[in-house]
Amino acid sequence: MALMESLVRVLASEAPRHNITQIKKVKLTVGALTHALPDALRFAFSVLREQPLFAPGAELEIEERKTRCRCRDCGADFAVEGNLGFLCPGCGGFAVDIIQGRELQIDYFEGD
Amino acid sequence: MQIKLGQNLLGANGVIAGEIRRLMEEKGIFLLNLMSSPGAGKTTLLEKTLTALKDRLRLAVIEGDVATTKDAERIARLGISVVQINTHGACHLDAAMVRDVLPAFDLDSLDLLIVENVGNLVCPAEFDLGESMKVVVLSTTEGNDKVLKYPLMFREADALLLNKIDLLPFTDFHLDELADDLGRIHPGLPRFDLSARTGEGMERWIAWLLAQVEGHRRR
Numbered sequence: 001m002a003l004m005e006s007l008v009r010v011l012a013s014e015a016p017r018h019n020i021t022q023i024k025k026v027k028l029t030v031g032a033l034t035h036a037l038p039d040a041l042r043f044a045f046s047v048l049r050e051q052p053l054f055a056p057g058a059e060l061e062i063e064e065r066k067t068r069c070r071c072r073d074c075g076a077d078f079a080v081e082g083n084l085g086f087l088c089p090g091c092g093g094f095a096v097d098i099i100q101g102r103e104l105q106i107d108y109f110e111g112d
Numbered sequence: 113m114q115i116k117l118g119q120n121l122l123g124a125n126g127v128i129a130g131e132i133r134r135l136m137e138e139k140g141i142f143l144l145n146l147m148s149s150p151g152a153g154k155t156t157l158l159e160k161t162l163t164a165l166k167d168r169l170r171l172a173v174i175e176g177d178v179a180t181t182k183d184a185e186r187i188a189r190l191g192i193s194v195v196q197i198n199t200h201g202a203c204h205l206d207a208a209m210v211r212d213v214l215p216a217f218d219l220d221s222l223d224l225l226i227v228e229n230v231g232n233l234v235c236p237a238e239f240d241l242g243e244s245m246k247v248v249v250l251s252t253t254e255g256n257d258k259v260l261k262y263p264l265m266f267r268e269a270d271a272l273l274l275n276k277i278d279l280l281p282f283t284d285f286h287l288d289e290l291a292d293d294l295g296r297i298h299p300g301l302p303r304f305d306l307s308a309r310t311g312e313g314m315e316r317w318i319a320w321l322l323a324q325v326e327g328h329r330r331r
Contacts, residue, residue, distance in 0.1 A: 002202055002235075006121050018115050028121070033264050035234045086267065086297055094299035098267075104121045104238075110114045 004044035023111040033101035067101030128207035132242025148249035150231030157308040204235035233262040
């Protein structure tokens, strides 16, 4: 809910700058590591879209991103299944950088 | 019309955290973000840690709590400057909450400021408070599954305190399993097995923390 309130704050300041009075759609990218559950986000959005900033029935699209890491030793780029296993499957190295999965981003919004 | 933003939802938090980090650097203060699930023993651990350090460092505490002031009262009894933040239901502290209470402290006369975050292993890991270091407390009574269930918290942490080791014989907690799981999530994570209640293992943790604070000050 706090995340969605943050979303509303961002949109409430951005929409007037683009002369948009009613938002019809918002697209988010949500990484697996953030623990932001898409269903919970959708529920929170369904409550918050009742306010005048949003058109009736405004839509929320969520693109989910899996966790990916890159090994600092051998450079391998690998997916981390179910948030586990931050060890490089190539060389067994553990100095890895998370390169995907921490996103919590508003990609765009649409409206009139 | 479609408006591209590409903006991080927590972007505003990150900006404020950056301001806090710069301010702490300027004042030479080590900001410690202490996190755990509810009941892991954070406040008792904090009381013992503060007692051990209060003659050696200038200390203050920010207590995060959903609704009560119980923890802050416990810290204030030690004669340590403490400010309570009630989150009114929010499950974590954010950078703005921390920034807003900083004027309550004399920042020119502090070495170590400890933030006791709200008891929760999920959201606090996501919110940068501008801290110098994140420490997570896990207790033997919580079971072994926490590390794998909340990997981000254990991945983000700079140290792990395993509390309540005095209760090991009465639990199903396995130290080997903890070591294996940490090896998958965060190999090399400094870990201190201790009991805040009995004091066992506390010295190693205190010495390590002191070294971190002093190392930070010399930078």
